[in-house]
Amino acid sequence: MTQIVVNREKEKETVSRHIYGHFSEHLGRCIYEGLFVGQDSPIANVNGMRSDVVSALREMKIPSLRWPGGCFADEYHWKDGIGAPNTRKKMVNTHWGGLVEDNSFGTHEFLELCAQLGCEPYINGNVGSGEIAEMQEWVEYMTFRGESPMANLRRENGRDEPWAVRYFGIGNENWGCGGNMRAEYYADVYRRYATYVRNYDGNKIFRIASGPGTDYGADKLNQCWTATMMQNAAHMMDGLSLHYYTMTGNWEAKGSASEFTEEEFYATLRKALWIDDVIKSHAGIMLRFDPEKRVKIIFDEWGTWHDTEPGTNPGFLYQQNTMRDALVAASSLHIFNSHADIVHMANIAQLVNVLQSVILTDGAKMLKTPTYHVFRMLSGHQDAALLESHQICEVASEGVPQLSHSATAQPDGTVTLTVCNLSASRLAELSLSLLGRHMKLRDAEILHGGIQDKNTFDAPDAVTPCDFTDVRLEEHNKTGTQMTATLPPCSVTRLMFA
Numbered sequence: 434m435t436q437i438v439v440n441r442e443k444e445k446e447t448v449s450r451h452i453y454g455h456f457s458e459h460l461g462r463c464i465y466e467g468l469f470v471g472q473d474s475p476i477a478n479v480n481g482m483r484s485d486v487v488s489a490l491r492e493m494k495i496p497s498l499r500w501p502g503g504c505f506a507d508e509y510h511w512k513d514g515i516g517a518p519n520t521r522k523k524m525v526n527t528h529w530g531g532l533v534e535d536n537s538f539g540t541h542e543f544l545e546l547c548a549q550l551g552c553e554p555y556i557n558g559n560v561g562s563g564e565i566a567e568m569q570e571w572v573e574y575m576t577f578r579g580e581s582p583m584a585n586l587r588r589e590n591g592r593d594e595p596w597a598v599r600y601f602g603i604g605n606e607n608w609g610c611g612g613n614m615r616a617e618y619y620a621d622v623y624r625r626y627a628t629y630v631r632n633y634d635g636n637k638i639f640r641i642a643s644g645p646g647t648d649y650g651a652d653k654l655n656q657c658w659t660a661t662m663m664q665n666a667a668h669m670m671d672g673l674s675l676h677y678y679t680m681t682g683n684w685e686a687k688g689s690a691s692e693f694t695e696e697e698f699y700a701t702l703r704k705a706l707w708i709d710d711v712i713k714s715h716a717g718i719m720l721r722f723d724p725e726k727r728v729k730i731i732f733d734e735w736g737t738w739h740d741t742e743p744g745t746n747p748g749f750l751y752q753q754n755t756m757r758d759a760l761v762a763a764s765s766l767h768i769f770n771s772h773a774d775i776v777h778m779a780n781i782a783q784l785v786n787v788l789q790s791v792i793l794t795d796g797a798k799m800l801k802t803p804t805y806h807v808f809r810m811l812s813g814h815q816d817a818a819l820l821e822s823h824q825i826c827e828v829a830s831e832g833v834p835q836l837s838h839s840a841t842a843q844p845d846g847t848v849t850l851t852v853c854n855l856s857a858s859r860l861a862e863l864s865l866s867l868l869g870r871h872m873k874l875r876d877a878e879i880l881h882g883g884i885q886d887k888n889t890f891d892a893p894d895a896v897t898p899c900d901f902t903d904v905r906l907e908e909h910n911k912t913g914t915q916m917t918a919t920l921p922p923c924s925v926t927r928l929m930f931a
Contacts, residue, residue, distance in 0.1 A: 461749030467785030507561030514539020530748030560604030722753030729777035736789035813849035817841035
């Protein structure tokens, strides 16, 4: 029996739109070529930002964007990225490929990009190699309206009004590339830096602390990091960052992005679903120190990490994107939704041309990946109330249920139900019960294909959503609405009711 029951009358927490956030680092071709081509480029742009990419991301309803890193954040000095582009200092990007970074994309450019996208900026400050005064001045430069050296410097650089910058990360992976610190040391460093990340002119900053490492099973060191941060610094933070990457293999041999077996397909999904345990374990620790859940989890790096594509620069982390990645994205977003009481933001890595991207570019060419289509299809969950629901289903493979789902209600009454069939080969004959009121199916869409199916620049629409018609109304009764649907294997389905 395969069944999903949704109770329309039992609304829970609001699913923050920022769970559907993204991440852009100075890494490979994410910023340059992917997002920013410069005003003199023959590729259509507005103030240097690729028009095709911006248009696609707006359609996807991107809510927030993290920048400049990642590991790059803790070697980035923001003053190198302001002023006339031809006067900006150059630096070597030691983390990602050793290329020269010319800083032509800096603070003004990033905030211009966010304005074009209609999304909120999330800026990650430099703790690893930066100074407290440097971070303090950056916040003042961006957000202070009055007379001050930094506000006046902003005006000299062409921006009179301050920007609204709500989200600010104080360091990144400070257990590793951000300084190789111990938890106790970073807790004190965080408190010092956070003191000077000030609120100016009504701009209230949501301060985010660097969380534990990604090897969550190692001697419970990561749980200790979380406990140490909560015990010593929770009163000065609004969010704690978590990172988790899904790999078919391990750090040395992660596995191909597009050539894999069915066994590897299920191994990847199994590891992706573990993100639920990661959240539960750290939320449990945080709850001991913060029973009101004021401090939120910010899952600002997540997604699949495969081997780079053959023939590409290994430091650029360029990988293809298949229906397997789409299922990882959808099932992970479902998990984040289910923890809406404590997960406030998540940022998949990364936006364009790096890791699990929603967009790939090749010169003037652009394509939308299966992961892009998942984010667009699931955008109806943004800022909607999580509905009480449960599922009964078979097992697709050991540790992988056949279904993953999420149900939410918008303030206007629209209900969005998204369902994944995680089986590589079996249909799911779904019985759907909507309890509480009669509802009509307003729209239905499906993304499906073989586990290795992908979009290429020769066939950019090989994997794309289409109307879903295999859903049937069984009856309206006193308790609600009953429907049935046949879900193909390896699929993501969106049903919208009103």
